[in-house]
Structures are given as structure tokens and as C-alpha cells.
Amino acid sequence: MSSPRSRVNGFLAAGHVCAVMGTEEYIPLAAKYKVPIVVTAFEPLDLLQGILMCVTQLEEGRHEVENQYERLVRAEGNRPAQAMIREVFQVVRRTWRGIGPIAESGLGLRPEYLEFDAEKRFGVEAVGGPESTECQSGLVLQGLLKPQECPAFGTRCTPEKPLGATMVSSEGACAAYYRYRRVMA
Numbered sequence: 001m002s003s004p005r006s007r008v009n010g011f012l013a014a015g016h017v018c019a020v021m022g023t024e025e026y027i028p029l030a031a032k033y034k035v036p037i038v039v040t041a042f043e044p045l046d047l048l049q050g051i052l053m054c055v056t057q058l059e060e061g062r063h064e065v066e067n068q069y070e071r072l073v074r075a076e077g078n079r080p081a082q083a084m085i086r087e088v089f090q091v092v093r094r095t096w097r098g099i100g101p102i103a104e105s106g107l108g109l110r111p112e113y114l115e116f117d118a119e120k121r122f123g124v125e126a127v128g129g130p131e132s133t134e135c136q137s138g139l140v141l142q143g144l145l146k147p148q149e150c151p152a153f154g155t156r157c158t159p160e161k162p163l164g165a166t167m168v169s170s171e172g173a174c175a176a177y178y179r180y181r182r183v184m185a
């Protein structure tokens, strides 16, 4: 959202994440970037309602955190689970596929749990996941490129042989466009 080129106007926040973390951390983000954030569950009707709530906010010029997943998500989240996460992990800089490094955006093991860190235990710290130079998933994630506008879409990049993050998981934009391409055509 800090990128001046980003065309993302609103977010459906992942319901399973918010079931643990709650919704409060999103409030300053919605205010700072003036975007609606709607916590949304995963059934088809949930998604439709989440999209409707997001679009309604945009049409009314609002940018609030709303909770479509009220049947499970509480504003404060799951406090015991949060305490366990805080005990084991600390906030660290993390590199995101298609986007690059973002400060304070990931979790890493606290020093007292480093003996369980596979990278250190097995000496594989240098192992990374280099991305295809052909992949443009960063542009897809920022709303700057439709998946089918990528030259590799559906040819050199498919769900069976993905080149980037947005084709890897079934909910990724490129994978969804690939799966439903005949419906959208």
C-alpha cells in the first residue's frame, strides 16, 4: 500500500488469521491508507457478502474495518493463542514473494527457541526460493496487471508448473484466473 503505483482499493482480510489475531491491528492500517478492510470467511456466500460490504464502503466513501465473519471472529481475537505465539515468535523483517522485503512483516523464532530453527539446525540458512525472472506476480498483487496479461500465463506458468506465488495456491489470483478462464471468457 506504500507503493504510489498500487491500485488496490480495498481488502478482504482472511478470516482464519483474524480468528486468532482479531481485527484491532487493522484499524490503523485502514485509517492510514484509507482503504476498507472487511474480515471475510470462506464459503461462497461469505465471500459475496464480504465483497458487497467492501464495495458499499467504497461507494459511501468510508474506509473502516468491518467483520463479515462475526460468527467466529472477535475484535480482540483469541488471546491465549496470541500469548502462545508471542512466547515462541518475534516480529522480524520478511521477504514476500513477488513483493520483496518488508520491515516488521513476519515472524521468526525467539532466541530461546532457536534450537528448533531448521535453518540453523541443519545449516541451510542460505537456501532461498529464487523467483522466476519472468514472473510478474508483484504487479498482479498490486492490481497493476491482470493474470492473463502475463505472457507466461497458461503456457509456461500453470498450477501444475507455477512460476510464481499467485499461481501456486488455489486462491492466488493467477490460479483463480486459470481455473475459471473459460467462465470469464
Ligand code: SF4
Pocket: 134, 135, 136, 137, 140, 147, 150, 151, 152, 153, 154, 157, 158, 162, 163, 164, 165, 166, 167, 168, 174
Ligand atoms: S501467470 Fe505465472 S508467471 Fe505470470 S504473474 Fe502469474 S504466477 Fe507469475
